Amino acid sequence: MALNSYRTGPDEKGHFGNYGGRYVSETLMPLVMQVEQEFKAAMQDEKFLAELDELNRQYIGRPSPLYYAERLTEHLGGAKIYFKREELNHTGAHKINHAIGQVLLAKRMGKTRVIAETGAGQHGVATATVAARFGLKCTVFMGEVDIERQKPNVFRMKLLGAEVKPVTSGSATLKDAMNDALRDWVTNVHDTFYIIGTVAGPHPYPMMVRDFQSIIGRETKEQILAQEGRLPDSLVACIGGGSNALGLFHDFLDDPDVQMFAVEASGHGVDTDKNAASIAGGKPGVLHGNRTYLLQTEDGQIEEAHSISAGLDYPGIGPEHVWLHEAGRVNYVSATDDEAMEAFQLCCRTEGIIPALESSHGLAHIIRTAGDLPKDHICVLNLSGRGDKDIFTVAKELGQEI
Amino acid sequence: MSRLTPCLAALRAENHAAFVTFVTAGDPNHETSFEILMGLPGAGADIIELGMPFTDPSADGPAIDKAAQRAIKAGANMKKTLSMVTAFRAAGHETPIVLMGYFNPIYAYGIEKFCTDAATAGVDGLIVVDLPPEEDAELLEPANANNIDIVRLATPTSDDARLPAIVNGASGFVYYVAVAGVTGGKSASADDIGEAVNRIRKYTDLPVAVGFGIRTAEQAGAIAKHADAAVVGSAIVSLIENGIDADGTPKGDLVENVLNFTQTLANGVRSGR
Structure with a gap:
């Protein structure tokens, strides 16, 4: 179906076609509606936008460079590859973009405490960072299993003054951390703002996180026009919940000649029970406040996701992505753990950049396809995070002790 | 009409509040x-x-979360939940049954089919905690068409602007969640609850049940003074948790303990007024 615009969603109740919405308990309903009102007002408020802009430049270090990956391009022998260097942001990933926006909103709403869920710890670190910057109390929910896997980030959060609460409910991973964050929020509605870490959750979160992240695409457009004098032919980003992908894509959705590829984590393979590819292996359902594609059993029970990258290890995906998938505007593909590991190492050696395992999934798609593309094909990868946090996982995978 | 309305009307005529129990199927x-x-x-x-087990019960506290995980581990699914209701009715019981849980298992089952099968089994009402009035039209219509009531939740955060939308379309009763929080958490004061119940009654003639934070016969009795029904869940479910071995096998006196405690709570509600 061809639409006049892919950028008009969501509707006023937060639906992207059949997806999205507000599936939360009644206690939270008035609160999420208030968040929506405040967000809309803030985005019309010159003072709010000026403060956001100032923080983006001086605190996060924006704009992030659009970098021509020359040696990788030569190595692959086809398309011209650019990296949007979100890994150079303060805290080392794109997560800070929406964390800073949401903390400003929390402050505007007079909230004194923020909470967040985290898997790999990147969103938790970003939230702890902005909470410290604005003097707000911060509690981060993290699955017991992930706390063990991501010790450096746990310590980072603590250094930043956050309380890290181990989650033991359910399967003790990211989805359960989100459940516990919702439980905390419903109990502390009066003083607490929930900083959600991706383009999912009840409306307005998918829209709000997208709007704070879409600075990635706006900058990219300006930079590629300056550097190449034209729009790119393709955009590539990894996708778990989908915040970095939508951040890059959103500004280009109505440019019909720009192809887009979102790369899901297929773990051991989409045909195995160890993957995190909600588009490839999931079906529609309702979880964490929105209707979207979910990895689930016949009986509607949510399945655990698996990916080598903890940041993609989630059994759902943002609702706008499902809509873009069904509309055929964005291509959803996948990469396995092994492909991501190869991409990770190639990036280290050809570009001198240690990429996050998450971003390595996007790169894996480029490695698979770039060689067959003409040399004048311009491809932009969202290098969404740096891989310092992943060195322990990678070492283990390579059978090396550090 | 389901069994809920006549049941609650009969109790009201006798000047009694209803005692509502929650257990996970x-x-x-x-x-x-x-x-x-x-x-x-x-x-x-x-x-x-009767709780419909779900892996991710994000509005429930630890007691009911663990109950759901235990049930799923032991092989519970929607078909078995409904078969339990069928067998309960086949044994001649007319006590109204309200299925409570989250939307995804219903959605996965197929909404229309779920409503038909639930009605055939003998279900009277549904409480779907993550389906606010704004999103429940697709369930409300097929449920009502099968004489199943949709029980809506009102909470301390439901202001006067929202209450009319909550009660509009609700049937059976309105469930007042006494505290902003999860199940099995803090308790609200009887005075606050009385005030809230009266506020809800300004907008509806439906009976008002009160739940969340009611753990003892005394608390249940105090609620019964103000509300049309008192709901106890986590306190009962915790007895099940305490009544199983480390490997999940029920101890011999589990059922008896649960039912004795239930009777104590029922007596509390009866003596409330």
């Missing part, structure tokens, strides 16, 4: 859970809420 296993269900009417339950 299939907890700790199908057989024991069914035994508990069969015993609840005799232990004083006027209405039974």
